[in-house]
Amino acid sequence: MRALKLHELSLADRLADMAVDALIDEADLSPKPALVDRRGNGAHHDLHLGLMHASALSLWPMFKAMAEAAIEFGEVGLPLREALGRIGREGEQAMLVTTNGVNTHRGAIWALGLLTASAALEPRAITLNAARLALLNDRYAPQPMSHGAQVAQRYGARGAREEAQLGFPAVTQRGLPQLHQSRRRNAGEQNARLDALLAIMTELADTCVLYRAGTEGLQAMQHGAQAVLNAGGSATLAGRRSLHALDNQLLALNASPGGAADLLAACLFIDRLDGAL
Ligand SMILES: CC(C)(COP(=O)(O)OP(=O)(O)OC[C@H]1O[C@@H](n2cnc3c(N)ncnc32)[C@H](O[C@H]2O[C@H](COP(=O)(O)OP(=O)(O)OP(=O)(O)O)[C@@H](O)[C@H]2O)[C@@H]1O)[C@@H](O)C(=O)NCCC(=O)NCCS
Numbered sequence: 001m002r003a004l005k006l007h008e009l010s011l012a013d014r015l016a017d018m019a020v021d022a023l024i025d026e027a028d029l030s031p032k033p034a035l036v037d038r039r040g041n042g043a044h045h046d047l048h049l050g051l052m053h054a055s056a057l058s059l060w061p062m063f064k065a066m067a068e069a070a071i072e073f074g075e076v077g078l079p080l081r082e083a084l085g086r087i088g089r090e091g092e093q094a095m096l097v098t099t100n101g102v103n104t105h106r107g108a109i110w111a112l113g114l115l116t117a118s119a120a121l122e123p124r125a126i127t128l129n130a131a132r133l134a135l136l137n138d139r140y141a142p143q144p145m146s147h148g149a150q151v152a153q154r155y156g157a158r159g160a161r162e163e164a165q166l167g168f169p170a171v172t173q174r175g176l177p178q179l180h181q182s183r184r185r186n187a188g189e190q191n192a193r194l195d196a197l198l199a200i201m202t203e204l205a206d207t208c209v210l211y212r213a214g215t216e217g218l219q220a221m222q223h224g225a226q227a228v229l230n231a232g233g234s235a236t237l238a239g240r241r242s243l244h245a246l247d248n249q250l251l252a253l254n255a256s257p258g259g260a261a262d263l264l265a266a267c268l269f270i271d272r273l274d275g276a277l
């Protein structure tokens, strides 16, 4: 019998692998402020690391189907956007069945779904085409009063939809440059990833934080993340002290930066893809 060779996997298979790997790497990364990681549940009573892993794995068929839809339609347009919306909603149901109703990866389905489809179309224009897809209006999308919609109404915050429509500036202008800079400084891979997460947190209007802890929580997240980077980043002793303080502060405010975590996964996905090109 012939052994399966890795390069015989289809493009859609490989993109789905990369998306799930990015989610698992994000979940495992420790110590993340107030988020689920290898140490514990952060500011969450209904999440744990095993659930994050199970949720990530449950999304593999969805990411593959999104990549296949992109290959089939072949261009950015309403037919592809609406196919992705339908596949995303089905993926969300699969996630909820796996987690027994807990929302683990709604934001990641949105961000990584768009990026996976976009990578299948043209890997070198990944954020541009993801933004073009996000700008199209899916006529079949329900309009629930989600947490994101509620804080948009209350604070006028730009949430997950706008972040994608702008081409993921938190990833391209904050996370990825910081990841590369910290690697160049020999911070070590885990510290470089933590620094990338912190860089994303410095400016993001994370609607999870706003919903749970209002503008006080958002400012604590943004200023605290900047303070860690100013202290030298997670690889330094001063940076670690500052990161520990940020963790305690966000826990006290019950402020979990779940949106920033999803965007770190997006950052790791693009980084992996760049390495494979
Ligand atoms: C278009 C959608 C993005 C809908 O977005 P909307 O603004 O309506 O918001 P939400 O439903 O609240 O979900 C958006 C999730 O995106 C993450 N996020 C938050 N801020 C940002 C940001 N600035 N930029 C990017 N991403 C952001 C975040 O996801 C994480 O948080 C989740 C937990 O959040 P929450 O439910 O609020 O949980 P808790 O506070 O913990 O709840 P309680 O315990 O208190 O009950 C977690 O899952 C992380 O993933 C936001 O939650 C899009 O979602 C959409 O339309 N989906 C429908 C399907 C579809 O069309 N898919 C298309 C696929 S291409």
Ligand SMILES: Nc1ncnc2[nH]cnc12
Pocket: 026, 027, 034, 035, 036, 037, 042, 044, 047, 052, 104, 105, 108, 256, 257, 258, 259, 261, 262
């Ligand atoms: N590690 C994490 N902890 C809590 N919420 C999240 N949403 C996405 N990743 C998360």
